[in-house]
Amino acid sequence: MKILMKEDFADFVNSLIKDDSWNVIGVKAKGTKFAFDPLESAGELRLDYDVTLLPPKKYFFPQRETLFTYSLATGRSSRNLVEAKQTVIIGVHPYDIVALFHMDEIFRETKSDPYYFEKRKASIIIGVNMQKMSKWCFAPLMGCAIVDYGYDLMLTDLGNRYAISVGSQKGGDLLAKYAKNITDALARDIQLVGQKKRDIVNMSQQKFDFPPEFIPELLKKTYEESDFWENHSEKCLACGSCVLVCPTCYCFDVKDHADLTLEHGERVRTWDGCLLEDFAKIASGENFRPTRPTRYRHRYFKKGKYLFDRFGFISCVGCGRCGSNCLPNIANPVDLFNDMYHETQSMGLVVTPAVNPEVNIQTEGNIDYVPRLASIVKKTQMTANETFFEIKLDDGTDIGHKPGQFVEISVFGIGEAPISLSSPPTKKGSFEICVRKLGNVTTKMHALEVGDRVGVRGPFGNGFDTEALKGKDLLFVAGGLGIAPLRSLFNFILDNRKDYGKVFLLYGCKEPRELLFGEELAALTTRNDVEFKPTVNWCPENEIWSGNIGVITTLIPQVAFDPEKTIAIVCGPPVMYKFVIADLKQRKVPDDHIIMSLERRMKCGVGKCGHCQINHVYVCKDGPVFNYSKAKGIPEAL
Amino acid sequence: MKPRVAFFDFAGCEGDQLQVANLEEELLTLLGQVEVVSFREVMKEHSDNYDIAFIEGSCTRIQDEDRLKQIRKNAKIVVAIGSCATIGGINSLKNSRDSLEVRRTVYGENAKLFDTYAARPIDAVIPVDAYVHGCPIDKDEFLHVVKSLLLGKKPDIPNYPVCVECKKNENVCAFERGQNCVGPVTRAGCNSCCVNQGTICWGCRGLVDNPNENSHKEVLIKYGLTVDDAISKFKLYFGWQERKR
Numbered sequence: 001m002k003i004l005m006k007e008d009f010a011d012f013v014n015s016l017i018k019d020d021s022w023n024v025i026g027v028k029a030k031g032t033k034f035a036f037d038p039l040e041s042a043g044e045l046r047l048d049y050d051v052t053l054l055p056p057k058k059y060f061f062p063q064r065e066t067l068f069t070y071s072l073a074t075g076r077s078s079r080n081l082v083e084a085k086q087t088v089i090i091g092v093h094p095y096d097i098v099a100l101f102h103m104d105e106i107f108r109e110t111k112s113d114p115y116y117f118e119k120r121k122a123s124i125i126i127g128v129n130m131q132k133m134s135k136w137c138f139a140p141l142m143g144c145a146i147v148d149y150g151y152d153l154m155l156t157d158l159g160n161r162y163a164i165s166v167g168s169q170k171g172g173d174l175l176a177k178y179a180k181n182i183t184d185a186l187a188r189d190i191q192l193v194g195q196k197k198r199d200i201v202n203m204s205q206q207k208f209d210f211p212p213e214f215i216p217e218l219l220k221k222t223y224e225e226s227d228f229w230e231n232h233s234e235k236c237l238a239c240g241s242c243v244l245v246c247p248t249c250y251c252f253d254v255k256d257h258a259d260l261t262l263e264h265g266e267r268v269r270t271w272d273g274c275l276l277e278d279f280a281k282i283a284s285g286e287n288f289r290p291t292r293p294t295r296y297r298h299r300y301f302k303k304g305k306y307l308f309d310r311f312g313f314i315s316c317v318g319c320g321r322c323g324s325n326c327l328p329n330i331a332n333p334v335d336l337f338n339d340m341y342h343e344t345q346s347m348g349l350v351v352t353p354a355v356n357p358e359v360n361i362q363t364e365g366n367i368d369y370v371p372r373l374a375s376i377v378k379k380t381q382m383t384a385n386e387t388f389f390e391i392k393l394d395d396g397t398d399i400g401h402k403p404g405q406f407v408e409i410s411v412f413g414i415g416e417a418p419i420s421l422s423s424p425p426t427k428k429g430s431f432e433i434c435v436r437k438l439g440n441v442t443t444k445m446h447a448l449e450v451g452d453r454v455g456v457r458g459p460f461g462n463g464f465d466t467e468a469l470k471g472k473d474l475l476f477v478a479g480g481l482g483i484a485p486l487r488s489l490f491n492f493i494l495d496n497r498k499d500y501g502k503v504f505l506l507y508g509c510k511e512p513r514e515l516l517f518g519e520e521l522a523a524l525t526t527r528n529d530v531e532f533k534p535t536v537n538w539c540p541e542n543e544i545w546s547g548n549i550g551v552i553t554t555l556i557p558q559v560a561f562d563p564e565k566t567i568a569i570v571c572g573p574p575v576m577y578k579f580v581i582a583d584l585k586q587r588k589v590p591d592d593h594i595i596m597s598l599e600r601r602m603k604c605g606v607g608k609c610g611h612c613q614i615n616h617v618y619v620c621k622d623g624p625v626f627n628y629s630k631a632k633g634i635p636e637a638l
Numbered sequence: 639m640k641p642r643v644a645f646f647d648f649a650g651c652e653g654d655q656l657q658v659a660n661l662e663e664e665l666l667t668l669l670g671q672v673e674v675v676s677f678r679e680v681m682k683e684h685s686d687n688y689d690i691a692f693i694e695g696s697c698t699r700i701q702d703e704d705r706l707k708q709i710r711k712n713a714k715i716v717v718a719i720g721s722c723a724t725i726g727g728i729n730s731l732k733n734s735r736d737s738l739e740v741r742r743t744v745y746g747e748n749a750k751l752f753d754t755y756a757a758r759p760i761d762a763v764i765p766v767d768a769y770v771h772g773c774p775i776d777k778d779e780f781l782h783v784v785k786s787l788l789l790g791k792k793p794d795i796p797n798y799p800v801c802v803e804c805k806k807n808e809n810v811c812a813f814e815r816g817q818n819c820v821g822p823v824t825r826a827g828c829n830s831c832c833v834n835q836g837t838i839c840w841g842c843r844g845l846v847d848n849p850n851e852n853s854h855k856e857v858l859i860k861y862g863l864t865v866d867d868a869i870s871k872f873k874l875y876f877g878w879q880e881r882k883r
Contacts, residue, residue: 031810053808063806235853237822238846239801255794258785260667271806276798277848292850325805327813327822327857414791440791447790 001185002164012179013042027091050134055247067369070412088124094147095139095317099247111367127151136320138206144317206334210341213353219305233296235328242322242331243273248315251610258413283439306616312359371410371455392430399431402463403489410455417441418602420485424492434484460605473501479572508535508552563589571597594628644676644688650695653774654720655679696722696729696757710764718760721773725844726878729757773842796826803830812838823849841875
């Protein structure tokens, strides 16, 4: 431990500011509050602050960030190069240091987010032990009031001097280069720092009525208590304040912005929040978390249960910003968890500390948000609203997908949309998608012609396990556009027909003119190794239909399959699943013989942006293919 | 061929068209993309042959409805600009008062000669394809809407409250400063410009789709407003929307 007199510390900060190679950030007063902002002089520093309006994550994951710029004329898009300038952030409280550690884990999982880590690596964190604590702060209860990792330097105010713990080589180097009159701490100073830390732990005005290790279990036990969630969220303004000020919230939205020439533009990501009304809404208008209680519940589950199960930490550091920013005062986690605890006690439930989950985080390579360029080689209008596209990557490679995976298709200037791959991997040289005109991107795609360029990212998602299906009888159940992703598997099966048992295809749409892949499916009727049954919900008088009339489930009794040998593969509009599953179960199909492909708002495709989450799983990464035996335990799935 | 653009005004202050005129250099670049055929505030010429009609002001007379319907017939795309056109705006304040009394205040003895009815937004009369909210409109958002229309996409108008932008801008909350604010129920998209300047949100962009007005009123009262104050706070811009709800 080192000691620096306060005037020498001010000189240290000022000499950093004078050196143009550093971007120096510190805590400054903002009205009656405090904020991290660029420092013009050491005199502006307010290390006696209680809490800042926003946490320092804004320097690594900014409110608005350009992912790349594009030019329509050249077709080229290039990644926004992150400013390499080194940044030193002075005055980070321990809870915010822990929060950055959480953000690191989240942005590292599966694939690293280069935008975040390039800025993170170019930064130096100078922490400061709390001198004041906001009345909302409960960091001590979360074990985040003092920290012995995650900083480069850590200051403790000892009156006329700072005690400085050096946490890293680059912290030590910075001190050695820019600070003068550094002395080694005396035993007295070390003792004093220890005393200060012990005092901090007792500074919180908040109190849990139970040990915080109970939180994941408390949540689990109250998930279904809809009255509890409705009562607690009744006053929720859905204003998003609690999530936007949170140091561990990481959800984002992605949008294209064209400049005035419309020829150039950028793709940007901005902070988003799961409390906001349209967070889980998709282009068709379906909103998968439409009510305030469900969104309110999701936030607490995310912090206290889902991230705990995934990473082994409760993703709340007790900074108290959510509580202090909530106008109707319903966002203080301490109040909510105390109420939850008393609720479980009144129900006579036994709550136990959560068992630490087995954490197995794999990470490989970087996320690439810049799409590959591709060209439309074939375009066929299938119905009034659906068009079939064959697309070839400009670099001549195969997309290299598994049946059931999806791609993110970009129309530059408009945006990006997730589209299921419709062709089997056995088709080489190009891939196929079937696009329904719904949102901006899909509507614009319909106006594109052969030869036009699009961007492609992916393939994403888990896809179907074709190996596990070998030797099984297969019952495909497709509703409407659900035929598009199933076709990638169905055609793969046809290309490897001998590896599989009986094959049934049940396909339903609203009326005959909405039938997709009509010719291709008609050709199935001449095959004797596939049983194909189509249906329409109704047939208007001016249309011709000789097949079944009725919803998709009316076909299930019409096919003779052996439930023990058959795997049902289901995809359709969200409303369809529970009815199909109920009828399959009635035919004694075991739960683990039902496989579904689910639709959500897949924005980033890599399990980061948060939009496609159903409870603890990311549809874009852990799905979109789910086995019903697992999905039935995910309440938001069906 | 460049899309032909026309501007029209109804009951309003023309402040939104002024914002467009104030685009200056950006307006010139924009003019590379469109042809303005009618814009009373900046040019003499007029044509009824246009693709996109920008309409400012609210509809306050039955006679205005015919003119609006004619514009709808001529234009492929109708865009309402400014609070009066998008949500009824300040003009709607008169809707809760006696019509004759209102006219007497404005026109004195001749009140009866001036016909008027409840002020309403454009979409109460004709279908509207896009909105540029605000009082006055934000220049950047106007450009965003124009660019979106030219690109063939639906303009991205947020359905979340101003609080979102206020938090991103790291403002000290107006309530924390001892003031009251309707930001928690007002549609964002203005980049919380008023609060950024140290004042409050007055709600000029109208309500979000599903505002929690009861909770917001409770908040206003908790922070020192009376029930009447809280109601009038909402009425400044939300008069028409409140009545409709």
